[in-house]
Amino acid sequence: MWLEKINLGSYRQIFKENGVNGEYLEGMSMFTTEQILRFIRRCHMKWGDFITLCKELRRIKVACLKGEQKVRRPWWAPSCLSLVFLKVAKRNRQSRVVSLKLEP
Numbered sequence: 001m002w003l004e005k006i007n008l009g010s011y012r013q014i015f016k017e018n019g020v021n022g023e024y025l026e027g028m029s030m031f032t033t034e035q036i037l038r039f040i041r042r043c044h045m046k047w048g049d050f051i052t053l054c055k056e057l058r059r060i061k062v063a064c065l066k067g068e069q070k071v072r073r074p075w076w077a078p079s080c081l082s083l084v085f086l087k088v089a090k091r092n093r094q095s096r097v098v099s100l101k102l103e104p
Contacts, residue, residue, distance in 0.1 A: 006056045014043045025057055 003009050015021075020043065031039070040050055 006052060008049055008053060011043060011045065011049070018042055025053075028054070028057065 003012050003015070020039075028036075028039070036050075039045075040047070045053075
């Protein structure tokens with residue numbers, strides 16, 4: 001749905017076939033130039049679309065760090081700790097989870 005929202009819906013099937021998900025996209029900031037070029041070739045992306053993807057990923061991370069994104073319980077935290085985590089996260093920006101992982 002997110003790809004559709006940022007006008008990159010045409011890559012939905014290609015991403016699915018290549019195992020490109022939230023965790024993968026989250027790690028792209030650590031990619032070498034060679035890995036980026038391999039990703040672009042494997043997904044048959046246009047340069048402009050790749051730049052759009054990177055800008056949107058950055059926008060999400062910045063919004064999370066600024067506190068503009070809704071704080072949710074991380075996927076790995078047990079539900080019994082939800083209230084505790086949310087209270088702490090709202091008070092302390094550094095405790096926010098900036099993650100693109102899909103919650104189960």
